[in-house]
Amino acid sequence: MGWSGLMKSPKRGDTVQWDTSQGTTTGKVERKLTTPAKIKGHAVAASKDNPEYLVLSDKTGAHAAHKAEALTKTRGK
Structure with a gap:
């Protein structure tokens, strides 16, 4: 379950x-x-009304952009 409803949006540093x-x-x-923006050639x-979040993969070190609904906050390392 991602961010939605009353949950706060992802912020810098969130795992x-x-x-x-x-x-x-x-x-x-x-x-x-x-x-x-363009991320790895992808538009x-x-x-402001439809933000996405730039994330850095722990596994590959690659950047990707995702909508808040696609992200789930986990405990930090």
Whole structure:
């Protein structure tokens, strides 16, 4: 279950998990994206009304952008 309803939005430094085609992975939120961006050549249609969150994967060291609903806060290491 991700962020929704009364839950607070992800913030910088939060340890989060999300689903990938290879299974669940974890990482840290680096920043909130509120303007369109490109991550690894992928267009991210972020806006102030529809933000996405830049996360750094613990497993691969790669960056990805996810909506808050796709992220679940976990306990830090």
